[in-house]
Amino acid sequence: MADFARELKPYIRDIPDFPEPGIIFRDITPLLGDAQALHKTIDALSAPFRAAPDHPAERIDHIVGIESRGFLFGMPLAYQLGTGFVPVRKRGKLPYTTISREYALEYGTNIVEVHADAIKPGERVLIVDDLLATGGTALAAMKLMETLGAQIVGAAFVIELRALDGRSRLAPYPIHVVVDY
């Protein structure tokens, strides 16, 4: 992973003070815009979940992608791994019966939703998002999955901000990351 992460970092652009003063935003659009970097990132993100000479593929029924940058990386994984895809969306976006989960932000709270019929009990899911920061959104998605009776295989992120230690909030679920800061 280390070599590939070094190769990838030039495609992640730092934007100071976005969306708020004091925040350094990790802009992945240069990575998305480069065909080869994009392809390699998807392959690196899915690697632990694909069959390899030294391990069989782990069974996954659904990729759970978190709106909206989790949609970007979750869907190619679903296509590549041959799974379904379940969108976790912001409040009011999903048209059918939903269950929802509120979680804390630095200021205030946010709500994410999933369709109540998206998962059958016992189905195995992998949570996907672009960035692991404090882990609040991913944890809320995990709680939604637990409520629906899913078995959580783990969570996969393109980028992890280690200083914020989202990883420990998501324990005991396994976390897979392509690049960390």
Place this chain on the structure above:
Amino acid sequence: MADFARELKPYIRDIPDFPEPGIIFRDITPLLGDAQALHKTIDALSAPFRAAPDHPAERIDHIVGIESRGFLFGMPLAYQLGTGFVPVRKRGKLPYTTISREYALEYGTNIVEVHADAIKPGERVLIVDDLLATGGTALAAMKLMETLGAQIVGAAFVIELRALDGRSRLAPYPIHVVVDY
């Protein structure tokens, strides 16, 4: 296409009066949730742009995906076709220098943006979204692409609502659709 469309329609759920009274929302989450239907939909969406015995692949440099359901279908196409991906987003979401385009909705207007450095002049792009209705959003995305000097190969949608005739607003660009109503 006709046979495949018939096979696919049971996975598209009609939700009456969403998001507003009088609108029938075409809910694609059952399609996303079915591994096989999802895989076939991606393949059907990309078919005209892949090499086949009777035609060479058309060169595409970037898939342009419109937030947020265009992200869902655009990214697997970018992965499969070996292109880059450019997100067209709602106002204020993109962190770097953007260009923007306002377009009319039934009531009021909306604004979409793209990074000013997303495309080099002459690069060939395919616009992707889930649904072609009046074509307002796709047309705005096309105008953004023209401003950046892109060559537009066409636009691809999973679903077309034929009565709204978005297709003629997007002329002369070729339109590819998987299922129509």
